[in-house]
Amino acid sequence: MAPRQTTPLVFNSPHSGRIYPASFLAQSRLDARRIRKSEDFYVDELFAHAVPAGAPMLVAHFPRAYLDVNREPYELDPRMFEGALPPFANISSTRVAGGLGTIPRLVAENVEIYSHRLPVAEALERIEGIYRPYHACLRRLIARTRVTYGMAVLVDCHSMPASVRSPASPVRPDFIIGDRYGTSASQDLTRSAALILQEMGYAVTRNKPYAGGFITEHYGRPAHGLHALQIEVNRGLYFDEERLEKKPGFDRLHADLTDFIDALIALVESDMLEVPLAAE
Template sequence: MIGGEGVRSDYWDQPAFETIRPRRLVAPVVFNSPHSGRVYPERFLAMTRLDHLSIRQSEDAFVDELFARAPHLGAPLLRAHFPRAYLDVNREPWELDPTMFAEPLSDRFNTTSPRVAAGLGTLARVVAENKPIYRDRLSLDDARMRIEGIYHPYHAALQKLLSESVTSFGLAVLIDCHSMPRIGKHGERATPDIVLGDRYGTTCAGPLVDLVETVFTAAGLRVARNRPYAGGFCTRTYGRPPHGVHALQIEISRHLYMNEATLEKHEGFETIKTLIERLIHTLIGLDLASLAGAAPLAQRAAE
């Protein structure tokens, strides 16, 4: 994969992402893990001022492993191998911070979004705790290599999976799989373990969100909706219930399955993985007829 002018892809010798397909597609559910990549190119590591543990703080570590059973149960899984600190496909394609580049950015780039201001554009400026990633400024060719060579093919692969589901079943359900740092202080009763994002009821049928929430609450977990995570670029771009495509973002608190400081799995990992398998079973067994006729919450509220 070559992108940009004269900058060879950092993943020229290995896949930047992969689609894991089931032997037989049994349901219209597509699982997407865009932030769990942990293959750090040597060239990228040479560009960063951070140590290997610090650069990994933006990862949705092991989320792809939590959802790894999906293809075995009949639903595809798209997962990134590139890390989020390198490229974020849950952003607009050209959401770039002008302070990161040696050349000036033209008006065709989105340089003023809140995400760019926070240092978390398509190419992030910082990782967690606002730590700067790069030693020096980047070239625009580097951005083109990542966006044209990896970002666009990634979204083409995701769109293909959703289109195949619509063709086969008449609808598609995108589950965008993420993790989050623990919200609030340890022991706070209101701290959510899971956050479900459907862009305030606009990207997914209400009964489907209710179903997912029930799976988690039945396991004793605290579930919040849309606060503080309502769903990113993938959720709002692909979630079009009137056109038969539903999208729901799931954020799992990392403290449930790993040590957030060392990024090592702990004894809770297998428990959460088993729970996610139960969720996958539930989603694959959902009633397509009822979902096809269900309106999003926002639409129902307006009626």
């Protein structure tokens, strides 16, 4: 996090964690390479300029395959566990059905993670010991920003497979900006963020196929001066998904995202968006 916050933006990278507990690897049927398929590879590095630019940035060090903080706290698949889940668990969401709950059953490409069922107690330990503290920290950052600046803009940073196509366009998107179809952020902010990237020469779409997950939906309250955007970066720009290596384009993309962060901070702080972004 920034030692001194100077802007109403807060950045978050919930899926770039790459520290895999040995006990987790022992539970998995996957090798150390295949289990990484769900990572948002190096997204924390791509957006790292946020910190010297004066914006706090929360980064997960635990991997998404182990625990997904971009879900409700108890989106759990009962087929994964030995023992009864608590009655308040959401066992019927579309994300649970797709194997991508709070404790995921699958990594990307629909590959099963575990070789056997897990104790329910272990799932609850991950949620109580990691998920809840992570969100408590994120809430504090957003609340402190809202009090200090009268508003807060959360930028939730992700990556997407190079194969992703938008149903709204035949062109492969370089970026997808999600605002839950206008409900999690000012549409002026969303349009302007997209325009910054488009003027750099990138293909940008909005909300399809990624409109934003739990974090964007949960923290975005534009009527109260709380705005949340999800940004998906196409891995084909910077990462070889077969070799799991950075491509030569990484440095250029990092430089462009440095400029994007500076432009977004200037945009939010400008008079141009003062009225649309102000709390009601």
